[in-house]
Amino acid sequence: MRTLFQHSLTMTDRNLRRLWRQPTWIVVSLVQPVIYLLLFGPLFKSITKIPGFQFPSYIQFLAPGVLIMTAFFSGGWNGMATIDDLNRGVIDRLLVSPLRRSAFFIGHVLQTSLSIIVQSTIIILLAYILGAHFSNGALGLLIVFLSAILLGGSLNAASNGIALLVRREETLIATLNVVLLPLTFLSTAFMQQSLIPHWIRVISRFNPLNWAVEAARSAVNPGTNWSQVGEHLGLLAALLVVCMAFATRSIRAYQRSI
Amino acid sequence: MSTPEQQNGYAIEAESLVKIYRGGIRALDGIDLKVPAGSVFGLLGPNGAGKTTVVKIATTLSFPSSGCVRVTGFDAARQPKLVRQAIGVVGQTSGVDVNLNGRENLRLQGLLRGMRGRELKQRVDELLDQFGLKESAKRVARDYSGGMQRRLDVATALVHRPQILFLDEPTTGLDPEVRTEMWQEIERLTHEEGLTILLTTHYLEEADQLAADLAILDRGKVVATGSPEKLKAELEGDTVHVELHEDAPDGAIRSALDGVAGIRRLDHDVNCLRARVDHGARAVPLVLQALESNGLAVESVSVSRPSLDDVYMSYTGRDFSLADEEGARRQQQTQRTER
Numbered sequence: 001m002r003t004l005f006q007h008s009l010t011m012t013d014r015n016l017r018r019l020w021r022q023p024t025w026i027v028v029s030l031v032q033p034v035i036y037l038l039l040f041g042p043l044f045k046s047i048t049k050i051p052g053f054q055f056p057s058y059i060q061f062l063a064p065g066v067l068i069m070t071a072f073f074s075g076g077w078n079g080m081a082t083i084d085d086l087n088r089g090v091i092d093r094l095l096v097s098p099l100r101r102s103a104f105f106i107g108h109v110l111q112t113s114l115s116i117i118v119q120s121t122i123i124i125l126l127a128y129i130l131g132a133h134f135s136n137g138a139l140g141l142l143i144v145f146l147s148a149i150l151l152g153g154s155l156n157a158a159s160n161g162i163a164l165l166v167r168r169e170e171t172l173i174a175t176l177n178v179v180l181l182p183l184t185f186l187s188t189a190f191m192q193q194s195l196i197p198h199w200i201r202v203i204s205r206f207n208p209l210n211w212a213v214e215a216a217r218s219a220v221n222p223g224t225n226w227s228q229v230g231e232h233l234g235l236l237a238a239l240l241v242v243c244m245a246f247a248t249r250s251i252r253a254y255q256r257s258i
Numbered sequence: 259m260s261t262p263e264q265q266n267g268y269a270i271e272a273e274s275l276v277k278i279y280r281g282g283i284r285a286l287d288g289i290d291l292k293v294p295a296g297s298v299f300g301l302l303g304p305n306g307a308g309k310t311t312v313v314k315i316a317t318t319l320s321f322p323s324s325g326c327v328r329v330t331g332f333d334a335a336r337q338p339k340l341v342r343q344a345i346g347v348v349g350q351t352s353g354v355d356v357n358l359n360g361r362e363n364l365r366l367q368g369l370l371r372g373m374r375g376r377e378l379k380q381r382v383d384e385l386l387d388q389f390g391l392k393e394s395a396k397r398v399a400r401d402y403s404g405g406m407q408r409r410l411d412v413a414t415a416l417v418h419r420p421q422i423l424f425l426d427e428p429t430t431g432l433d434p435e436v437r438t439e440m441w442q443e444i445e446r447l448t449h450e451e452g453l454t455i456l457l458t459t460h461y462l463e464e465a466d467q468l469a470a471d472l473a474i475l476d477r478g479k480v481v482a483t484g485s486p487e488k489l490k491a492e493l494e495g496d497t498v499h500v501e502l503h504e505d506a507p508d509g510a511i512r513s514a515l516d517g518v519a520g521i522r523r524l525d526h527d528v529n530c531l532r533a534r535v536d537h538g539a540r541a542v543p544l545v546l547q548a549l550e551s552n553g554l555a556v557e558s559v560s561v562s563r564p565s566l567d568d569v570y571m572s573y574t575g576r577d578f579s580l581a582d583e584e585g586a587r588r589q590q591q592t593q594r595t596e597r
Contacts, residue, residue, distance in 0.1 A: 256321060
C-alpha cells in the first residue's frame with residue numbers, strides 16, 4: 001500500500017513536471033474554457049426568452065456545463081501523452097521497473113485532477129464576474145469540483161488505457177473524436193433538460209458527461225435535488241473504478257502484443 | 259544469502275524459448291542460452307534475427323509463447339517482480355523522458371526502486387559525474403545530443419545498482435566517436451563494477467571487441483555460441499588483406515589471382531581486396547607475386563585470422579551485411595502492414 005502511494009506520487013510529480021515544460025499546452029487548456037464561456041454566453045443569450053427556461057441568465061445555466069465539458073476533454077485527451085511515451089520508449093522502461101501498474105494510471109488521474117481544479121476555479125471566477133450566482137455555498141462548489149474530477153479522472157484512465165491498446169496516435173485521435181464530441185451534445189451541457197428532444201433526453205441518462213453536468217448544475221442552483229446529486233456522484237465514482245480496472249488490464253494486453 | 263544465480267553460475271538461462279507473434283510470425287524458434295555472471299555476453303545477429311525479442315522476454319516486458327528464461331535464477335514470466343529488482347534495461351528506443359532534465363530522469367528511476375533522500379541524491383550525483391552529465395543535469399533531456407541521451411539512458415538503468423544490465427543495440431545510430439566512448443564505458447562497467455551485461459548488436463566489430471562470449475542468432479535460432487576467439491579459431495585458414503597502390507577493375511584482380519592455389523573466396527572493394535586462404539603465410543608471397551607480375555602494385559599486405567563475418571557465413575551460408583539489410587527491409591514491411 002505504501003509503495004502504491006509512493007509510486008503514485010512519483011508519477012504525479014513526473015506528469016506535472018512534464019506538463020509544466022509544455023507551456024503552450026497549459027495556455028491552451030486555460031484559454032479554451034474562457035473562450036467557450038465568453039462566446040457561448042452571448043451566442044445563446046436569447047435562450048433565456050424561451051418559455052420554460054428556468055434560469056435567470058444563460059451564464060448561470062452554462063457555467064457548470066462548460067466546466068464539466070472542460071474536465072471531460074482534459075481527461076479524455078490525456079491518452080495522447082501515453083502515445084508519446086510509448087513512441088519514446090518511456091513506457092517500456094517504466095514497465096521493466098518495479099512500478100506498480102495502477103500507480104501509472106493514478107499518476108495520470110491525479111495530474112488531470114489538479115489541472116481540472118485550476119481550470120474549474122478560473123471558470124467559476126469568470127462566471128461569477130459575468131453575473132452567475134452559485135447557491136449552496138462551499139458545499140455546492142465542492143460537488144462541482146468532485147463531479148468534474150470524477151468524470152475527468154474516468155476519462156483520463158479510459159483514454160490512457162485505449163492508448164495502450166491502439167498504440168497509434170491517429171487511431172486514438174479518431175476514437176476520441178467519435179466518442180467525446182457526440183457525448184457532449186447528447187447531454188444538457190448547453191440546453192435545459194426539458195427543452196431538448198425526447199430521444200436525446202433518453203440517451204443522456206446513460207451519458208456520464210450528463211451525470212456530471214446535472215450533479216454540478218443542480219448543486220449550485222436553487223432547488224437542489226440532493227438525492228439525484230448523490231446518485232449521479234455514485235455513478236461517476238463507479239465509472240472511475242471501472243475505467244481504472246480497464247486501464248490496468250490494458251497494460252497486460254499491451255505486453256502481450258509486443 | 260546465496261541467490262539461485264550463485265548456485266549455478268549463470269546470470270541468465272533461456273530454455274527452448276519460442277515466441278510467435280500475432281499473424282503467426284515465429285520470432286524465436288527454440289532459443290537456448292547460458293549467460294555467465296560478471297562478463298559481457300553478446301547476442302549477435304542481423305536485423306530481424308530475434309535479438310530484441312529475447313531481451314523483451316528476459317526483461318519481463320513481453321511473454322514467451324513457450325519455454326522460459328531465468329534471470330538471476332528467477333523465472334521472468336512467473337516472478338517478474340524479483341527479476342525487475344535485479345536488472346537495468348537500456349532499450350533500443352531511448353527510454354529517456356525528454357520532458358525531464360537529466361537529474362529528474364535519474365531520480366524518477368531511483369524513487370520507483372524505493373531509494374530516498376541522501377542515498378538517492380548521492381547515487382544520482384555519482385552517476386551524473388561518471389557519465390559526464392554534471393553540467394547538463396538541469397537541462398531538459400530534449401536538448402541533449404544523441405550521445406548525451408544515450409549516456410543518460412545507460413545511467414538511468416544503473417541507478418539501483420542492478421546485477422544485470424541489458425543493452426539492446428546501444429550504439430545504433432551513434433557517431434563512430436561516441437560509439438567508441440560507449441564501448442569504453444561498457445568495458446569499465448564489467449571490469450570495475452562486476453556487472454553482467456547482455457548486449458545485442460548487429461555490428462560484428464562491436465561483438466568482437468566487447469563480448470567475452472557470443473551467441474549468434476539467425477532467424478530465431480542460435481546458430482553458434484562461444485567466445486569470439488573460439489568461433490573464429492574453429493574456421494580453418496586465414497584472411498589475406500591487400501591494399502593496392504591504386505584502384506583496379508575486379509576482372510583484372512580475379513584473373514591475376516586465378517592461378518593461385520588455396521584461395522577459397524575473394525572479395526574486392528575499390529583498392530582493397532580480401533582473400534580467404536587455407537594458409538596465410540604460404541599464400542602471401544604467391545598472392546603478391548601474382549599481383550605484381552600482372553602490373554598491380556601492392557601498397558600493403560596483412561594476414562589475419564577469420565573475422566566474425568566469416569563465422570556467420572560458415573554457419574548460415576549468407577553474407578552478414580546482406581542478411582542485415584534484408585532483415586531491416588522485412589521489419590519495415592511488417593510495421594507498414596500493422597498500420
